Amino acid sequence: MTTITTLSTRITLGSLGIATFGLVALLAGSAQAAPTAAGNNDRSEARGERMCAKLACTDAQKAKIKQIKASNKTPQQKAAHDNLRKLQDQVQAELRRPSPDARAIERLDGQITAQRTALHGQRRAQQLQILAVLTPDQRTKFLDHAGRRGKGKGGQRKHGKGGQRQRG
Numbered sequence: 001m002t003t004i005t006t007l008s009t010r011i012t013l014g015s016l017g018i019a020t021f022g023l024v025a026l027l028a029g030s031a032q033a034a035p036t037a038a039g040n041n042d043r044s045e046a047r048g049e050r051m052c053a054k055l056a057c058t059d060a061q062k063a064k065i066k067q068i069k070a071s072n073k074t075p076q077q078k079a080a081h082d083n084l085r086k087l088q089d090q091v092q093a094e095l096r097r098p099s100p101d102a103r104a105i106e107r108l109d110g111q112i113t114a115q116r117t118a119l120h121g122q123r124r125a126q127q128l129q130i131l132a133v134l135t136p137d138q139r140t141k142f143l144d145h146a147g148r149r150g151k152g153k154g155g156q157r158k159h160g161k162g163g164q165r166q167r168g
Helices: 002-033 037-055 059-071 075-096 102-133 136-148
Strands: none
Touching (some): 037 136, 075 102, 102 136
């Protein structure tokens, strides 16, 4: 009987440890999955600082790049991102209906494409502004790094584990 009690105690303590670990992981994941606007700015600034460190930017270049990034963080841009997520959610809701409306999905897909095109144009304009601040050698390093970033097999972008797009 002692062995069984000890074994069940071990199982219970082991289960408790696993449950605690799972809860900590869940809380850490949810805190990471829903960053605040300030968290996004911190990440953006950190990316800019890492980029400048790799490119050996001067203080004047760092300040100018920070200004460019800040000027592109507009309420309209946030609204455009929010609208894109809303459109994607509408497509998913339509697909989950018992009989999805193909015309509605096609209309939403067109709106998503237009929204993505607009956001891409904004990102490209920011990239051009940053390139104008850099020296020719820095531009080459920047573009070489940007060309490699996010590339998977066959030149396809990877989106998280297993190539699936991650949405949070």
